[in-house]
Amino acid sequence: MDDTNVNMGELLDRIKEMRGFFQFGGEVIPFLTDLFEFLREIMPLMNQVNISLEDSQHKLPTAKDRIADVTEATEMATHEILDKLEIISTRLGDLESKDNKEVVEEIQGHILDINFALQFQDITSQKLEHANKILSAINEKFQHLYSVLEQTRGKSSVSQHLLSVIDQEVDKEKQESDRAAFEKETEDIVRHEQISQDDIDDLFS
Amino acid sequence: MVEKKVLFVEDSPTMRRIIMNSLKKIGFTDIIEAENGEDALEKIEGNPVELVLTDWNMPEMNGEDLVKELRSRAEYKNVPILMITTRGMKEDVLTAVQLGVNGYIVKPFTPEILKKKISKVVN
DSSP, rough: OHHHHHHHHHHHHHHHHHHHHHHHHHHHHHHHHHHHHHHHHHHHHHHHHHHHHHHHHHHHHHHHHHHHHHHHHHHHHHHHHHHHHHHHHHHHHHHHOTHHHHHHHHHHHHHHHHHHHHHHHHHHHHHHHHHHHHHHHHHHHHHHHHHHHHHHHSSHHHHHHHHHHHHHOHHHHHHHHHHHHHHHOOOOSSOOOOOHHHHHHHHHH | TTTTTEEOOOOOOHHHHHHHHHHHHHTTOOEEEESSSSHHHHHHTOOSSEEEESSSSSSOOHHHHHHHHHHHHHHGGSSSSSEESOOOOOOHHHOOOOOTTTTTESSSOHHHHHHHHHHHOOO
16 A cells, blocks of 8 residues: 555656646747747858858958058158159259259258158058058957857757758858859959050050 | 257158158258167167157067166166157157156157257257
8 A cells, every 4th residue: 555655656746747847848849949930040141141251251361461562552652752852852952052042942841841741651551550450350350250150060960950951041142142242342453463564565566 | 959969769761761851951960760669779789879769659669668768777867858659649648758758749740840849858
């Protein structure tokens, strides 16, 4: 009799546990359904983010190089102007006489003003350098984010299955057109391997 | 004023030429040029100067560290130092004052300002 009582008690406990489990399941299932729905919606977006990150990663180093090119080009041009100013100033000094002293001094003053106006090169270079540092930092963050996303993709069989379903749902055509639009927007219009003037002339001969 | 030996520290080749041209126009003839703080300290070793013009942002050793180093040396305790920089925030100027800088010019500036500030710190 005692044994039967004990067994019944255990059974009732188990039934209680199971009821608790089903109650929990009943509460959790709607949440899981919502979560899967959310993932279904968000994953194509994440896929798009991933593609954008990949594209941006290729573009950012180019942008950095172009900024460095601008600094170099403006520095060279500024020094050419400074060379000429120094020559003019020296030649002007040689030409100075009692009669033209006032005029020569006035021109020397203007030369000095032009000289100082060229400070813009150093100032813009510093601003560009700052922009370059920001780009580097963004590039680093993008690279990190991209590698994390790549590592996360398809780590488990569930996520692999989920990704393959999402991949089928992604609008490939839209993806391609977005990519083409990004390429066009960020196209490098200043070609750095330009055709030489001689080659152009040859094409016309 | 123009007889003084000047140390001029600036990493930008463009700014070096611009300010050098101006210093020569003012009448300075004895000028030591340096690209950064370290270079400056090497060049003034055994070759003391009487006026220092320095940029702030420079590689290797910046202007802030150069001023600290100079002010820690007995022979440079009272040498006039003029800082020429793009840093125009109030905090920057206050830092420069605390470091013991005697004058401060924010780029871009005119030849007149340079002349005026040099004259002020020297006198």
